[in-house]
Each structure stands twice: as structure tokens, then as C-alpha cells.
Amino acid sequence: MNTAAAAHPPRARAEIDLAALRGNVRALRERAVGGAGLMAVVKADAYGHGLLPCARAARQAGADWLGTATPEEALALRANGDTGPVLAWLWTPGGPWERAIDADIDVSASGLWALAEITAAARTLGRTARVHLKADTGLGRNGCQPADWAELVAAARAAEAEGTLRVTGLWSHFACADEPGHPSIVRQLDAFREALGAAERAGLRPEVRHLANSPATLTLPEAHFDLVRPGVSCYGLSPAPELGAPQDFGLRPAMTLSAALANVKRVPGGHGVSYGHTYTTPGATTLALVPVGYADGVPRHGSGTGPVLVAGKWRTVAGRVAMDQFVVDLGGDTAEPGDEAVLFGPGERGEPTAEDWARAVGTIGYEIITRVGARVPRVYINREP
Numbered sequence: 452m453n454t455a456a457a458a459h460p461p462r463a464r465a466e467i468d469l470a471a472l473r474g475n476v477r478a479l480r481e482r483a484v485g486g487a488g489l490m491a492v493v494k495a496d497a498y499g500h501g502l503l504p505c506a507r508a509a510r511q512a513g514a515d516w517l518g519t520a521t522p523e524e525a526l527a528l529r530a531n532g533d534t535g536p537v538l539a540w541l542w543t544p545g546g547p548w549e550r551a552i553d554a555d556i557d558v559s560a561s562g563l564w565a566l567a568e569i570t571a572a573a574r575t576l577g578r579t580a581r582v583h584l585k586a587d588t589g590l591g592r593n594g595c596q597p598a599d600w601a602e603l604v605a606a607a608r609a610a611e612a613e614g615t616l617r618v619t620g621l622w623s624h625f626a627c628a629d630e631p632g633h634p635s636i637v638r639q640l641d642a643f644r645e646a647l648g649a650a651e652r653a654g655l656r657p658e659v660r661h662l663a664n665s666p667a668t669l670t671l672p673e674a675h676f677d678l679v680r681p682g683v684s685c686y687g688l689s690p691a692p693e694l695g696a697p698q699d700f701g702l703r704p705a706m707t708l709s710a711a712l713a714n715v716k717r718v719p720g721g722h723g724v725s726y727g728h729t730y731t732t733p734g735a736t737t738l739a740l741v742p743v744g745y746a747d748g749v750p751r752h753g754s755g756t757g758p759v760l761v762a763g764k765w766r767t768v769a770g771r772v773a774m775d776q777f778v779v780d781l782g783g784d785t786a787e788p789g790d791e792a793v794l795f796g797p798g799e800r801g802e803p804t805a806e807d808w809a810r811a812v813g814t815i816g817y818e819i820i821t822r823v824g825a826r827v828p829r830v831y832i833n834r835e836p
């Protein structure tokens with residue numbers, strides 16, 4: 452990832468406002484009830500915003516824990532000096548258990564195979580691994596099924612007795628928390644309490660029990676337990692756009708994706724535009740070339756639908772999004788090469804938001820921000836509180 456300051460004006464940039472990120476983390480932390488802490492989820496390069504600067508900003512704003520999917524992401528945090536609690540939850544057989552345990556990273560187990568690899572690694576190291584047991588309370592993705600939970604808990608308890616691990620966390624994940632009132636929510640809460648009860652009766656005494664992703668952090672206080680675990684809302688997107696815009700939840704999008712126009716030209720009417728000529732100029736007009744494409748994370752499904760602010764107005768992508776560029780028809784307006792095109796941002800300057808892009812292309816805001824390509828430099832503003 453190119454995070455160095457460019458010596459020349461960049462073709463495109465993703466500006467990351469770390470003050471917005473810190474404000475979001477603080478707002479989310481204030482919503483956590485009963486003294487629950489906050490785990491800021493920084494997986495997938497902090498949802499495309501850049502792992503290390505975002506992790507640091509989240510800690511500055513009071514994130515008690517950081518959460519990653521892969522162990523490599525957690526190890527990168529340690530390699531760069533983060534010493535606070537970190538959980539990595541997405542493991543595959545043969546994963547870097549020893550390195551993670553040695554680096555004081557809490558690891559997650561959803562089944563016996565993982566416990567076996569954890570205890571083997573802990574024995575080799577002569578250390579006690581810190582483990583969160585994950586229950587499948589209804590999501591049907593990762594996690595241990597209720598029918599297998601007693602066996603997993605018993606194996607973990609036996610390993611505790613042996614000193615190879617300590618169960619520091621019990622946790623699960625929601626399927627439909629972004630749809631308040633969905634019947635699965637109450638069922639998952641009940642199943643989670645049952646899993647906690649069974650673990651307690653077996654003698655486990657976890658430090659933290661956690662279940663709430665962004666929508667549950669914002670709308671479901673009874674799911675907060677000891678720790679909330681928001682991701683997308685830390686970056687300022689609403690996790691449930693039907694329920695409210697970011698500002699309705701006290702959030703502000705942290706990323707602004709923009710590009711410098713690479714060309715502006717007059718063309719006659721009837722001119723085909725971009726691959727396949729799916730757009731034809733309705734009359735003599737001015738075309739502007741925006742030098743970002745699907746290699747930069749601009750969805751190709753945005754062909755003919757994606758919004759972009761150019762020369763003071765919302766425009767729509769004219770014709771196909773190519774790998775590196777797309778075109779907008781300025782109609783009767785003009786612009787200069789080098790003028791800014793804003794694909795999305797907080798929306799405060801009249802620019803589209805990531806949510807607008809998500810609606811235009813039939814996806815969710817999460818995917819829009821996370822897929823911004825590696826060749827777009829991330830430029831950080833408001834680094835210090």
C-alpha cells in the first residue's frame with residue numbers, strides 16, 4: 452500500500468479523516484451499555500482505510516480491543532507496535548498459531564481441530580494460549596453448533612486444567628442484526644445465553660463475552676454483554692441504511708475517494724463512449740475522463756449508473772467503467788484537466804456517498820469502501836487528536 456506522500460499531484464486518492472474515525476469510535480463507545488468495552492474491527496486493511504493508521508486512531512479514541520479476521524492482520528499490528536488486546540478469529544489448519552500465541556494475540560476456536568492445534572502450539576512454546584470459543588447461535592457460518600458445544604467446552608476446560616490455554620472469551624455473531632425485530636435476533640440472544648450458561652457450568656470464566664456487530668451496537672443494547680464489536684460504523688457508514696443515515700447514529704464517513712480529471716474534450720453528437728459504445732452522446736457535448744476504474748475498486752456494475760461529483764454537479768458514469776478509467780458527460784458544462792472528481796465522501800460538499808454507490812450498483816457500502824484498490828494512495832488527515 453502506497454501511503455507515502457506523493458511528490459506530484461496524485462491521479463487519485465482516498466483521503467482518510469482520522470478525526471472522523473476517532474469521533475465514530477467515541478460515539479460507538481458511548482453507546483455501549485453497562486460498562487461494555489469496544490473492539491474496533493480492523494480486518495481487511497481496516498475496511499480499505501489502511502490497517503495501521505486506523506488501528507492507532509481507534510486506540511487513541513478508546514478502543515479496548517482490536518479485532519481482525521486473519522492472523523496475519525493481527526501479527527501486522529504487533530509488528531508495528533500495538534500492544535493492546537487483539538483477537539484474530541479466522542483460522543485454517545496449519546495457521547500461525549505459535550507466532551500468534553507468542554505475540555499475545557487472542558485466538559478463536561470454533562471446533563476441536565482448532566483446539567488441538569492451539570494446545571500443540573502452546574505446549575511447544577511452553578505458554579498459555581488465550582482463546583475465545585465461538586458459538587454458532589444461528590448465523591450458520593463459523594462457530595460451534597449447539598449440539599457440539601458441550602464437547603468443545605469440555606475439551607477447553609481440560610486444556611485449561613493442563614495449563615496450555617485459558618478461555619478468555621466466549622462469543623458469537625449475528626445474522627440479521629441490521630433488521631431490528633427479525634425473529635432470528637431473539638433466538639440468537641437466547642442461544643448465546645444458553646452457550647454462556649453451559650460454559651459457566653463447565654467451569655469456564657471468560658474475561659469477555661461478545662456478540663454485537665455495528666447494527667447491534669447501535670440498536671440492540673441487550674446484546675452488548677462485556678464488549679461490542681463494531682466494524683463498518685467505525686469508518687462512519689451506517690450498517691443499516693434503511694434505519695438511518697450515518698449522522699442519525701452520530702457517525703461520519705472517514706473516506707473520500709477522488710481523482711484528477713485526466714482529459715476534457717468537446718465531441719460531436721452521436722459519438723460512442725467507452726468499450727461497447729453503451730453510451731452515445733445525445734448531442735455535441737463535453738466529456739471528462741476520470742482516471743479510476745475497476746482496478747481501483749470502481750465497480751464495473753457502475754457502468755451507466757455510478758454517481759460522481761464533477762464541475763459542481765452530480766453526474767452519472769457514461770458508458771462502461773474500464774479497468775483504469777471512465778467517462779462522464781458534462782453536457783453544457785466545462786471543466787479543466789486536473790479538476791477534482793469526487794466519487795464518494797461524507798456527502799457534506801454535495802458529493803455522493805459510498806452508500807449512493809452501493810445503491811447504484813446493487814451492493815452494500817461495506818463492499819464499496821473495502822474494495823478500493825491498492826494502487827490508490829491512502830492520504831491521512833487529522834492524524835493527531
Ligand SMILES: *Cc1c(COP(=O)(O)O)cnc(C)c1O
Nearest residue numbers: 492624664665680681682683684
Ligand atoms: C466483520 C465482523 C464484525 C464487524 O461487523 P460490522 O457489521 O462491520 O460491524 C464483527 N464480528 C465479526 C465476526 C465479523 O466478521
